[in-house]
Every structure is written in structure tokens, then in C-alpha cells.
Amino acid sequence: MKAKIAHFRGGKHTQTNNHMLLVAVGVDNREKASKLVGKEVVFLTEKGNAISGKIASAHGNxxxxxxxxxxxMPGQSIGKEVEIK
Structure with a gap:
């Protein structure tokens, strides 16, 4: 399943560089997003290096x-695709 990186997770004065917000294809509510919690996520850099992670939770409704x-994650990753396994 493909997803697109939307932004860093952050607050008013902070930015968490290893937490990213993802928008997955075909996922449009919290129930569908909750089914993906725990799955592995892989981002491929332009050099071909893989940065892996895990879906922690749904964000919003x-x-x-x-x-x-x-x-x-590098700032260049915003707007790029990741693979959800």
C-alpha cells in the first residue's frame, strides 16, 4: 500500500523529526487508519537507502x-511516497 508523507509531527514550538504524518491511499476515516497500526513503513531516499519505521497511531478523524x-527524516521527504507493508 502506498502513502504520501504530509508533514512532520509537531506542536506550536516543536518539531519531532522522526515522527511523520502520512496520508494513505483509500484511508479516509479513523477506523480504517486504526487497522494499519503496527505495520511497517519504508521510505527510500534518492540514494537508495531505506529508512524504516512503524505506524504508531491514527492522527485525527x-x-x-x-x-x-x-x-x-530529511525535509526533502515531505510530499514523497512511502510503502506500507
Whole structure:
């Protein structure tokens, strides 16, 4: 399943670099998003390196997912696709 990285998870004054918000194809409510919790996520960089993570929870009621990656994500990853396994 494909998903697109929407943004970093953050607050008013903070940004968490290894937490990303994902918008998955065909997921449009919290119930569908909750079924994906615990699945592995892989992001491929332009060099071909893989950064893996895991879906931690749903974010809001419109089907957005929160993924925690093993290390901080580059800013260039926003708008790029990830693979949900």
C-alpha cells in the first residue's frame, strides 16, 4: 500500500523529526487508519537507502496516520511516497 508523507509531527514550538504524518491511499476515516497500526513503513531516499519505521497511531478523524521512523527524516521527504507493508 502506498502513502504520501504530509508533514512532520509537531506542536506550536516543536518539531519531532522522526515522527511523520502520512496520508494513505483509500484511508479516509479513523477506523480504517486504526487497522494499519503496527505495520511497517519504508521510505527510500534518492540514494537508495531505506529508512524504516512503524505506524504508531491514527492522527485525527480523517484517516491520517502517525509513523515513527528509526531516525530523523530529511525535509526533502515531505510530499514523497512511502510503502506500507
Amino acid at each position: 480523517s484517516g491520517v496516520l502517525r509513523a515513527v521512523f528509526e531516525k530523523g
